[in-house]
C-alpha cells in the first residue's frame with residue numbers, strides 16, 4: 001500500500017438512514033476507523049449482514065457487501081470466506097437476527113471457528129418492526145406484543161457465544177468509542193471467529209436500555225473492562241477490584257484484585273464473568289472475555305482440497321467420467 | 332426363447348429380458364446383492380435398469396413386513412427403458428419378503444424362497460396365519476425351496492467365522508445361485524469383495540466361498556430345470572459405457588459443468604434422503620477442486636452456496652422436497668442478487684416428511700411457483716440416469732450464462748436407479764467460460780449484457796466494491812430502491828432474462844407418430860415407462876407421439892405448433908396432474924388429459940399403455 005487508508009476511504013456514497021441519535025452511527029464510525037487502522041484495502045473486505053436496523057450497515061461501507069436474509073448472514077459468510085479466505089469478512093447482526101431466527105447459524109459458525117468478525121448490535125428490542133420484545137429483552141418487557149410484560153427469559157449473548165465454544169468473545173458499548181476501537185482491533189487481529197456484543201442504544205423503541213451501566217456518568221463505576229493480563233480493577237478512581245472466591249466473583253480492594261485471563265483452557269472464568277450482568281451490586285463486564293486459539297474452519301476445508309490434489313493429482317474430467325468398470329460396444 | 336445345449340447336463344435357454352427382484356430383511360444385504368448382479372450384467376453387455384426399494388427405517392424389526400428391502404433389476408439383450416412392471420423372478424429371503432412381493436410377480440414366475448426363514452416365528456412376524464409355501468397361495472408360480480441358512484452354514488463350517496458372521500454371507504450364496512441360473516461371471520464380484528474387505532481377507536474369502544457354493548448348488552442340486560443366458564445387447568449405440576446411478580451422475584455432471592464454466596464448485600448441503608449420495612459423491616472428488624460443506628441445516632446449506640457464488644465459485648446445493656421448502660427464501664435471495672446457483676431437488680414422496688425412500692414428481696408446482704413475489708427461476712428435469720449428467724451440465728450453463736439460480740429436478744427413482752451410461756465425449760462438450768468483471772470504468776453491478784445477465788464481480792477485485800442484497804435493486808447501480816417504476820421495471824427485467832433462456836434451448840423432438848390423435852407429454856423419470864408403453868403399443872400396431880420436456884421453465888419454443896398437430900395431449904406423471912394443469916394455463920386451446928398416479932413408485936409401462944389404448948379407442 002502506498003497511501004495510508006483513512007476512515008473516509010471506507011465510507012460509501014449511500015446516505016445513512018438510521019434514526020437520528022441511534023447508536024448505530026457511532027458503531028459505523030468506529031468500524032470505518034478500525035478498518036482504516038487495520039489497513040486492508042477496501043476491495044479485500046466484505047461486510048455481510050442479515051435483517052434488521054443494524055443489517056443495513058454494509059450499504060454504508062465502501063467495501064464488498066451482502067445484505068442477506070433474516071438470520072442467515074453467518075451461513076452466507078461461511079460460503080464466502082471458505083471460497084475466498086483472503087477476504088476480511090465482517091458479519092453485522094442484531095439481537096433478533098442473531099439470537100432468534102439465526103440462533104442456529106450463530107451457534108454453528110462459532111463452533112466451526114471461521115476466521116470472521118461478528119458484531120452483534122444488542123439493543124434488546126426489535127427496532128425495524130417497531131418495537132417488539134427480543135430474545136435479549138429482560139423478562140417483563142412491555143411492548144405491543146407483550147402488553148402485560150414478556151414471559152421469556154432472555155439470552156445472555158456472551159454466555160451463548162461461550163457455550164458455543166467461541167474462541168474470541170468480547171463486549172463493548174456504542175458510546176464508549178475508545179474502548180470499542182480497542183476491542184475491534186483485537187477482534188480483527190484474532191485468528192478465528194471473533195464475537196463482539198455491542199450495547200447499542202435504540203433511541204426510538206428502547207431508549208436508555210443500558211443507561212444503568214453504560215451511561216457516561218456511571219460507566220466507570222458500573223463496568224469493569226476485562227483486559228487480559230491486567231488486574232481486575234475498576235471505578236472512576238480505580239478504587240474497586242474483583243477477585244475470585246471459591247466458585248464466585250466478589251468485590252475487593254484494588255490490591256487484592258485477581259489478574260484477568262481470557263485464555264484459560266476452560267471457559268469457566270469467562271462464564272463466571274458473563275453471569276455478572278444485571279447484578280446491581282457488581283460491575284457489568286466489558287472487554288475481552290475470551291481469546292484462545294483453535295483450528296480455523298476454512299483452513300481445514302481448503303487444506304483437505306489441497307491435500308487431495310497433492311495426493312491424487314488435479315483431477316481430469318476424462319478420468320472422472322471414464323472411471324470404474326467400463327465396456328465398449330462396437331457393432 | 333431358443334434352447335441350446337451346453338457342456339453340462341442342463342439346457343441353456345436364451346432369454347431376452349429378465350426382471351429379478353431380490354427381497355429380504357433390511358439387514359440381509361439385498362441392495363448390495365442387486366448392485367453386484369447389476370454390475371456383472373452390465374459387463375456382460377446387457378442393457379439394464381434398476382429399482383431399489385428400501386424402507387425409510389434403517390433396521391425395522393427383523394423379519395417384519397416393514398423391514399423388507401427390495402432391489403428390482405431388469406437386464407436384457409434389447410434396449411430397455413424401465414426396471415420392469417412385474418418381476419419374472421422373486422428371491423425371497425424370508426416369509427415377510429415373500430408376503431410383500433409375490434403378488435407383483437408375473438403369472439408363472441419363479442420364486443426362490445429361503446425356507447430357513449419360514450418357521451412359525453417368521454410367519455408370525457410376517458403376519459401370516461399359514462405358510463404360503465404350503466397353503467396354495469403360490470399356485471400358478473414355480474417355487475424353488477432352498478434352506479439358504481443351512482446351506483451357508485455348511486459351506487462355511489470351516490471358515491472360522493462365528494454363526495452370526497456366517498449368516499451374513501447368505502446374500503452372496505443367493506447371488507451365486509442367481510449367477511449360475513443366469514450364466515453370469517463371478518469374477519467382478521470376487522474382485523469387489525477382495526477390495527472391500529481388504530483389511531479382513533477372511534470375510535472376503537467367506538463371502539466368495541458362499542457365492543461359489545451358491546453357484547455350485549445350481550449345478551449339483553438340480554434345483555432348476557435349466558439355466559438361462561441373456562446375451563449382450565446389440566441395440567445400444569456404439570461407445571464406451573459404464574454403469575451408473577442417478578445421484579452420482581448428477582454429481583459428475585456438476586463437476587463437469589463447473590469445469591466447462593472454468594469454475595470450482597462449492598457445495599453446501601445437508602443430508603436428506605434420497606439426495607445425500609450427491610453430497611457423498613462430491614465429497615470424494617476434492618481433487619477436482621470441489622469443496623463440500625455439510626452445513627447445520629437446509630437453509631444454511633443453500634446460504635453457504637450463495638456466499639460461495641458471491642465469492643466467484645459455482646455454488647450448488649442438493650436436497651429433497653422438505654429441504655426445498657426450507658430453502659425457498661434463500662432461493663429468492665439468489666434470484667434478487669442475480670447470482671448463479673444450482674439447486675438439485677431429488678424428489679421423494681410428499682407432502683411433509685411423506686415417503687422419504689419412495690419416488691414422486693409432486694414438487695413441480697413448488698419448483699416453478701413456490702416462492703414469494705414474482706420470482707422466475709429456471710427449472711429442468713432429468714428423464715433418465717444418463718440424462719442426469721447432461722441436465723446437471725445444462726443447469727450449470729444456464730446458471731452462469733444468465734446469472735440466475737436454477738432448479739434441477741430428479742427423483743428417488745433416478746437417484747437410486749442404475750443404467751448403462753454411454754460416456755460422453757468430454758472434448759466435444761461446449762464450454763461456457765465465465766468472464767468476471769475486472770474493469771473499474773463504467774462498472775455498474777446491475778447493468779445487463781445481451782442475455783440480460785448482470786456482471787459478476789468477485790470480492791477481492793480492486794475498485795469493484797459494491798453491495799448486493801434482498802431489497803429491491805435500482806436498475807444499473809444496484810442501490811436499494813423503493814421507486815415504484817423501478818420495481819416494475821426490475822420485475823420485468825428479471826422475468827425477461829429468464830424467458831430469454833428459450834433462445835438457447837432446442838424444441839424437443841417428438842418420437843413416434845408425428846401427428847394424429849394423441850401426443851403423450853412427459854417430464855422427468857417417466858420417460859422410460861412412456862417409451863416402453865410406446866414400444867409395446869407399436870408392436871400391436873398402435874401409434875402415438877411422445878414428447879418429453881427437459882426444460883420446464885421457461886418452456887422451449889415451438890410447443891404450440893407441436894400440440895396443434897394432435898387432437899389431444901395425455902400427460903402421465905407421478906402426481907395429481909401438476910404439469911397438465913400448468914400446460915392448460917400456458918396453452919389454452921389444447922386439450923390436456925392428466926394421468927397421475929401417486930403410489931410412491933415409478934409409473935408402470937403397461938398401465939400407461941392401457942390408458943393410451945382406451946383413449947385411442949374413444
Ligand code: SF4
Pocket residue numbers: 017018019021022023024053054123127128201202203204205
Ligand atoms: S429503530 Fe432504533 S435501532 Fe433502529 S435505527 Fe432507529 S434508533 Fe436505531
